[in-house]
Amino acid sequence: MKDDKFTVSFTLNGKPCSVDLKGNERLIDVLRDSLDLKSVKEGCGAGDCGLCMVLVDDKPVHSCLMMAGQIRGKAVTTVEGIGDNRTLHPIQKAFLETGAVQCGYCNPAVILAAKSLLDSNPRPSRAEIRRALSPVLCRCGSYVRFEESVLVASGEKS
Amino acid sequence: MESVQIQQASKKDFDVVGKKVVRAGAVLAVLGKPSYTADIATGDLVYVKAVRSSCVHATIESIDTSRAKLLPGVLAILTSKDIPGVNDAGSILSDRPLLAEKVVRHYGEAVAIVVAETHQAAEEAAMLMDIAYTPLPSVTNPNDALKPDAPLVQERSNLVKHMKIRKGDVERGFSQSDLVVENTFKTEFVDGLPLETEAAYSYLEPSGRIACVCSMQNPFDVYGKVVKILGFEKAKLRMIQATTGGGFGPKSDETPIDVAAYACLATLKTGKPALAQFTRDEAMIIQCKRHPFIIKNRTGVTNDGRLLAWQSELIADTGAYVSKGHLVLGRAVFHCTGPYEVPNVKADGYCVLTNNTIAGSTRGFGSPQVHFAAEVQMDLIAERLEMDPVVFRAKNILRPGTRTLTNQRIEDPGLDMCFRKAVALSDWYHKRKQYEQHNKGTSRLKKGIGIALLYHGNTLGPESGDFATVHIAITPDGKALVETGLTDFGTGGMTSLLMVAAEVLGLPYEDVRMSRPDTGRVSDSGPTVASRVTVIGGRATFEAAEIIKNRLSRVAAERLACSESSLIFRAGNVYSNDKPERRITFRDLVVEAADRNVELKSVGYYLAPTTNWDEETGQGSPYNQYTFGAVVADVEVDTETGFIRVGQLTPVYDAGKVINPLGLLAVCEGGSIMGTGYGIMEKIVTSEGVIMNPNLHTYWIPTILDCPEIINSSTVESAGQIGIFGAKSIGEIPIVLPAAAIANAISWATGVKIREIPMTPDKILAAIMNVK
Numbered sequence: 022m023k024d025d026k027f028t029v030s031f032t033l034n035g036k037p038c039s040v041d042l043k044g045n046e047r048l049i050d051v052l053r054d055s056l057d058l059k060s061v062k063e064g065c066g067a068g069d070c071g072l073c074m075v076l077v078d079d080k081p082v083h084s085c086l087m088m089a090g091q092i093r094g095k096a097v098t099t100v101e102g103i104g105d106n107r108t109l110h111p112i113q114k115a116f117l118e119t120g121a122v123q124c125g126y127c128n129p130a131v132i133l134a135a136k137s138l139l140d141s142n143p144r145p146s147r148a149e150i151r152r153a154l155s156p157v158l159c160r161c162g163s164y165v166r167f168e169e170s171v172l173v174a175s176g177e178k179s
Numbered sequence: 180m181e182s183v184q185i186q187q188a189s190k191k192d193f194d195v196v197g198k199k200v201v202r203a204g205a206v207l208a209v210l211g212k213p214s215y216t217a218d219i220a221t222g223d224l225v226y227v228k229a230v231r232s233s234c235v236h237a238t239i240e241s242i243d244t245s246r247a248k249l250l251p252g253v254l255a256i257l258t259s260k261d262i263p264g265v266n267d268a269g270s271i272l273s274d275r276p277l278l279a280e281k282v283v284r285h286y287g288e289a290v291a292i293v294v295a296e297t298h299q300a301a302e303e304a305a306m307l308m309d310i311a312y313t314p315l316p317s318v319t320n321p322n323d324a325l326k327p328d329a330p331l332v333q334e335r336s337n338l339v340k341h342m343k344i345r346k347g348d349v350e351r352g353f354s355q356s357d358l359v360v361e362n363t364f365k366t367e368f369v370d371g372l373p374l375e376t377e378a379a380y381s382y383l384e385p386s387g388r389i390a391c392v393c394s395m396q397n398p399f400d401v402y403g404k405v406v407k408i409l410g411f412e413k414a415k416l417r418m419i420q421a422t423t424g425g426g427f428g429p430k431s432d433e434t435p436i437d438v439a440a441y442a443c444l445a446t447l448k449t450g451k452p453a454l455a456q457f458t459r460d461e462a463m464i465i466q467c468k469r470h471p472f473i474i475k476n477r478t479g480v481t482n483d484g485r486l487l488a489w490q491s492e493l494i495a496d497t498g499a500y501v502s503k504g505h506l507v508l509g510r511a512v513f514h515c516t517g518p519y520e521v522p523n524v525k526a527d528g529y530c531v532l533t534n535n536t537i538a539g540s541t542r543g544f545g546s547p548q549v550h551f552a553a554e555v556q557m558d559l560i561a562e563r564l565e566m567d568p569v570v571f572r573a574k575n576i577l578r579p580g581t582r583t584l585t586n587q588r589i590e591d592p593g594l595d596m597c598f599r600k601a602v603a604l605s606d607w608y609h610k611r612k613q614y615e616q617h618n619k620g621t622s623r624l625k626k627g628i629g630i631a632l633l634y635h636g637n638t639l640g641p642e643s644g645d646f647a648t649v650h651i652a653i654t655p656d657g658k659a660l661v662e663t664g665l666t667d668f669g670t671g672g673m674t675s676l677l678m679v680a681a682e683v684l685g686l687p688y689e690d691v692r693m694s695r696p697d698t699g700r701v702s703d704s705g706p707t708v709a710s711r712v713t714v715i716g717g718r719a720t721f722e723a724a725e726i727i728k729n730r731l732s733r734v735a736a737e738r739l740a741c742s743e744s745s746l747i748f749r750a751g752n753v754y755s756n757d758k759p760e761r762r763i764t765f766r767d768l769v770v771e772a773a774d775r776n777v778e779l780k781s782v783g784y785y786l787a788p789t790t791n792w793d794e795e796t797g798q799g800s801p802y803n804q805y806t807f808g809a810v811v812a813d814v815e816v817d818t819e820t821g822f823i824r825v826g827q828l829t830p831v832y833d834a835g836k837v838i839n840p841l842g843l844l845a846v847c848e849g850g851s852i853m854g855t856g857y858g859i860m861e862k863i864v865t866s867e868g869v870i871m872n873p874n875l876h877t878y879w880i881p882t883i884l885d886c887p888e889i890i891n892s893s894t895v896e897s898a899g900q901i902g903i904f905g906a907k908s909i910g911e912i913p914i915v916l917p918a919a920a921i922a923n924a925i926s927w928a929t930g931v932k933i934r935e936i937p938m939t940p941d942k943i944l945a946a947i948m949n950v951k
Contacts (some may be wrong), residue, residue, distance in 0.1 A: 059218035060211020062424075064374050065459040069875035072374060100211035113209040117201045120841035123849060124669025125208030126375045126424030132209060155884045158875070160374050160425050161669045162849030164883040165890055 031092045034102025042089050049073045049084040052099065060100040060129040064158070071157035074130035075099050079141075081134050081156065100129035103136060112136055115170035123161030130157045135171050144175055194749060195681040196904060199841045200688045203667065203674045204422060214422035216394045220380035220454045225254060227441040227455035228301035230291040230308045231464075232283035235868035236317035236330070236534045239281055242291060243309035250307060252300030255448045258291045263447070264410030268436045270400060270539070274333060275433060275500040277408055277440050283312070284332055285499035285534055286869045287464040289437065294445040294453065317534040319868045321473070321496040324533045332499055332532040339497060340505040342512040344526035344584055344797035352488025352523030356479025359488075360560045363475045364552035365935040368468040368496075368863040371541040372880060373668070375424025376462040377434045381442035382452035388415050389443050390699075394423045395435035397706040399664050402698045404436045405443055416443070417699035426668035427853075428540035429466040431708045432502050437465070463873035467502050467539025468863055470495040472511065474552040479523075484566050484574045486522075489584070491515040493528040493549070495538070502539030504530045506642045511545030513585060513641070513801050517553030518594050518634035519572075520581040526797070534868045540708060542850070542911045546635055547857060547918065551936060554631035554919035558926060567611070568630055568923065569602055577634060577807075585792055587800040593807035593833030593897035593907075598632060600895055605630075605811035605829040618928060625816045627928025631919035632809050636802030637899065637908040638711035638787060645711065645787035645803075647719040648704040651680060651727055653779040657751075657766025658690040659724075664704030665716045666696050670910045671842030672712030676720045678838055679903055683724035685748025686765060702782065710806075710908035713838055715787055717903025723783025730779070734772045738763060787901055804899040806907040807833040810851070812887075812920035816928050821944030823859050825887040825921060835899035835907035843909055847892040850913025856881040858918030859938045 030039040052058045064070035073084040076098035104110035112135045138153035150171045172178040244256045259278040269275035295301035316330040324337040381391040402418035438455040445453035479488035497504025512528040561571040577589045614626040639645040650662040667673035677691045736743040741755035754762035792799030813827040864871040872878045898905030922933040931946035
């Protein structure tokens with residue numbers, strides 16, 4: 022069975038990375054289980070909730086709907102790659118300032134969706150923010166706080 | 180006496196309380212650090228999967244495990260016979276087995292569990308289980324369940340509880356009324372739907388004790404049940420709350436007990452660490468739902484708009500096991516007239532067993548259903564009286580000196596304050612005129628504005644012993660560690676407790692930390708339900724912090740040569756009010772106290788006054804204090820599609836003294852959005868007891884695009900009698916009113932009568948066609 026494995030190389034949070042795959046693994050499982058990136062959450066496994074959002078070549082992707090084999094040569098970003106205790110990403114900082122964190126479970130996905138938006142559109146309108154964040158569900162209903170956070174991070178609001 | 184002390188305390192200027200702070204645990208959340216149950220499950224894990232009933236009501240004839248056992252990776256299959264202790268997983272009443280014995284009573288009830296080396300093997304083995312059932316007659320309509328010849332769901336009457344209110348003489352009230360209005364309202368099963376599904380991770384400690392990490396609201400409730408299921412002595416189990424990705428009620432009821440027991444049984448059987456986590460469909464089938472209610476309201480009024488009589492009949496479907504159904508019914512009945520003074524009230528509430536999915540705690544706990552029915556009823560009456568709904572409500576609201584339906588005297592002006600502020604902020608009278616003009620000029624997009632009011636009895640009241648325990652320890656670095664079995668699952672309650680501790684000890688907020696709730700470290704703190712952490716837990720935190728402050732004061736007074744009463748604890752310093760130059764840092768004071776062997780650990784305990792009411796008449800004072808609120812909804816109705824756009828919500832709450840303003844804002848906005856979903860989107864669809872939409876593509880919860888464009892949330896502060904510094908409950912409450920406010924706005928805009936939620940486009944469109 023060992024022969025069935027193949028190696029996939031890609032960029033993970035800015036660093037080169039390679040994993041051995043059988044071929045039937047979902048991206049979320051490789052990220053969580055093989056690469057220990059626990060910020061990626063599974064909320065439904067069907068592409069409905071958006072909690073497993075990661076960035077692939079800077080675009081938001083549901084990692085429960087992407088096969089790990091598809092990431093060959095691409096760049097994958099998770100929340101672990103955008104900030105740490107010492108240097109929070111401006112969106113992470115804005116989350117803390119505006120009180121956007123409630124249960125926190127959806128936060129990594131929302132932060133990535135917001136980062137992707139701001140990277141391509143540094144001064145988004147409220148409508149653009151809502152459209153960009155719409156794939157991610159938040160049952161605590163922090164949506165207004167998320168919107169405020171993106172506005173703060175974009176410098177539109179302080 | 181205590182409340183006097185607290186009231187006085189509320190008059191001083193606060194250093195931490197009422198200020199904006201970063202929520203406890205928020206940095207971990209934004210960094211995506213592993214802290215939820217499945218994130219921290221490590222080691223040579225085994226996985227547990229339940230085998231669930233495909234029948235709604237049936238006897239179990241046989242369970243054949245032979246095919247499942249043969250699957251590679253399967254380690255064990257357990258049925259009710261393999262439970263070492265007691266097969267009882269009911270969160271309050273012992274009516275619900277962990278694994279069904281002879282009978283299954285609802286779709287998806289667990290019959291066995293499979294333990295396997297991989298998640299896939301456990302799932303596949305569960306599908307290879309051969310269970311033979313003989314169907315039994317079932318009942319899935321609560322009205323049918325109350326009939327004398329109805330099939331019995333359990334070996335008891337299907338009627339679990341009959342709650343009564345008898346105030347004045349309702350018949351005389353009706354006969355004196357100029358107008359009597361009667362309507363029947365209906366609400367549906369909905370799912371609280373925390374986005375993290377139920378999960379538990381257990382492992383053997385070197386001592387032989389099992390530790391179980393679980394996503395839950397009530398570690399002590401789960402611990403108490405699981406220890407009995409395992410047949411353990413108390414010391415052989417320890418229950419720890421992991422960071423919990425949403426609670427909303429379901430995680431205070433049955434399902435956390437299930438996953439914790441599954442994992443612990445697997446660890447006991449295999450000696451290995453175990454992970455049990457629900458899939459989304461499993462969670463949506465099994466976790467306790469919000470009770471569907473059928474509510475008949477009959478109301479008598481005078482021509483000038485005074486309420487004279489109110490009669491309610493409430494039927495709540497609690498599904499196959501009681502869970503918290505009897506208590507949900509109680510809260511519903513105690514609020515069934517809405518926040519109005521009515522001299523004559525008769526109410527009869529029935530909690531009924533059926534073979535439907537179990538209903539239990541869900542944010543609001545019976546209050547959203549009855550407030551929907553009462554507040555829509557109020558608008559339907561106002562319309563008949565040709566009176567503005569605001570004017571009509573103003574004649575009847577609970578003001579100081581009035582009495583509730585239980586004859587409890589209200590001393591608090593909170594409702595009037597909320598009502599006035601919501602009317603002003605929403606620009607009510609101007610908007611009514613403006614939208615009336617707009618609607619005359621358009622046939623398709625109609626605009627409406629509606630209002631609804633609430634009162635919400637605080638904390639447990641009649642539901643059980645309303646106590647909390649909080650431990651505080653001062654560490655040698657001069658910081659405080661707050662430990663309790665009360666939990667946070669997104670509510671912000673723990674942040675409030677840290678703020679109270681910081682306030683009393685005069686420490687910067689950053690110097691107060693919390694630990695994970697752990698039954699092995701703290702004493703029973705009561706359940707985290709009924710929006711009670713800040714209000715009740717805050718009192719226990721205050722007690723614990725005062726004990727330490729008093730001990731430190733003795734040391735400081737000696738050291739600074741001043742009286743204890745002159746000491747001020749503030750911003751990490753302790754000084755004499757008379758001679759402020761005499762000061763010592765909190766940290767140095769702690770070092771000195773430690774040198775003198777002063778105990779710097781304390782336990783604070785608070786028990787709320789017992790509430791009293793009469794079982795037969797429902798008369799008395801079931802709650803110690805009430806939160807009040809008003810919500811105005813601005814909506815646009817597309818009369819060609821039936822689609823509702825909620826443009827603005829204006830929620831105003833009287834949360835008493837606001838402890839954590841940023842947390843309160845998030846809860847008010849979030850509850851408003853969840854309440855909007857309850858009003859216009861959400862419904863668990865069942866067919867003869869089978870759940871048809873256990874997934875997020877056919878059961879819709881609000882996305883950011885469904886969120887009202889503006890939520891203009893605000894508060895008024897009318898101090899509560901028992902809450903810390905005059906605080907009142909808020910956590911659950913913002914979900915209660917949006918449905919009613921939106922319904923009233925739609926009715927006013929279009930002329931349709933709404934008596935059922937959710938107000939989905941198909942229903943709105945059909946109603947509009949009827950009006951035409």
